[in-house]
Amino acid sequence: MIAALFLILAWQRSKARSPAVLYLSIWVGIIGIGSFLFHTFATLWSAAADVIPILVFILSYLFLAVRYYLGLPLSLSLVATAAYIPISYVVVPVIEPLIGSSSGYVPALLAIFIVGLLMLGRDRRLALGLIVTGGVFLLSIGFRMADEPVCNVLPLGTHFLWHIFNAVVLYRLTMIYLRKCERSVQSAQ
Numbered sequence: 001m002i003a004a005l006f007l008i009l010a011w012q013r014s015k016a017r018s019p020a021v022l023y024l025s026i027w028v029g030i031i032g033i034g035s036f037l038f039h040t041f042a043t044l045w046s047a048a049a050d051v052i053p054i055l056v057f058i059l060s061y062l063f064l065a066v067r068y069y070l071g072l073p074l075s076l077s078l079v080a081t082a083a084y085i086p087i088s089y090v091v092v093p094v095i096e097p098l099i100g101s102s103s104g105y106v107p108a109l110l111a112i113f114i115v116g117l118l119m120l121g122r123d124r125r126l127a128l129g130l131i132v133t134g135g136v137f138l139l140s141i142g143f144r145m146a147d148e149p150v151c152n153v154l155p156l157g158t159h160f161l162w163h164i165f166n167a168v169v170l171y172r173l174t175m176i177y178l179r180k181c182e183r184s185v186q187s188a189q
Contacts, residue, residue, distance in 0.1 A: 003171040004029030007178075016181035020064055024174045027057045031170065035163065058108050059084060061173055065115045068180065069126060084111065102144045109137050112173075126180055133172040140165030 007025035011017065030053040038050035059081055067077035088107040096103040116130030143161040151157040 001029055001032040003167040004032060007171060007174050010175065010178060014178055014182055016178065016185045018178065018181040020060075021174060021178045021181060024057065024060060024064075024177065027053055027060065028167075028170045028174060031057060032167070057170065058111075061177070062111055064177060065111075068177075069115060069119055069123070099141070099145055102141050105137075105141055105144075109134060109141065112137060123180075126176060129172065129176045129179075133169055133176065136165055136172065137169045140169060 004025055007028055008022070011021045011025055014021070034046075034049040034051075034053045037046040040046070062084055063077055063081040066072045066080045067074065072080060084107065088104075091107050091110070092103045095106050099106070112130055112134040116127050116134060119127035119130065140162055143158040143165060147157045147159040147162065
């Protein structure tokens with residue numbers, strides 16, 4: 001929720017005022033609400049409130065990244081975004097024996113790194129921003145994986161760090177897109 005608030009404030013101060021940035025910022029807040037609901041009620045409906053907003057954000061950001069970072073035509077951007085789901089169904093079961101329930105986040109992590117690497121020759125600042133954000137996400141997944149074993153020693157565990165670092169990832173991804181929009185506005189002037 002804090003990340004969403006800071007993103008909306010950044011959007012308000014921005015000269016770009018991209019509707020996509022406001023849209024992503026709102027979804028960051030919805031993700032926070034969904035996570036709160038799941039951790040409070042732990043029911044089927046609250047699980048849906050947790051995972052659906054995350055999927056919406058992932059697909060939305062992936063579309064924006066392939067369309068506006070990589071410059072793919074609209075049709076290919078839609079196909080690349082739609083391909084995320086079947087690719088996930090292939091990747092997740094392969095990785096699940098190694099990292100358990102955290103495997104569901106690996107396709108998003110790979111997408112961040114892949115787009116970042118593809119952008120290295122086009123926009124180094126954006127590429128490095130994505131790669132660093134992927135590193136933060138990798139650390140976040142590590143905290144999620146460490147939670148259960150650490151809970152045996154430290155009752156607080158590391159799950160709260162998973163949430164904090166995920167908020168940082170969502171904030172950074174959205175700010176990277178905002179900065180790209182601002183550079184586009186500046187170059188058009």
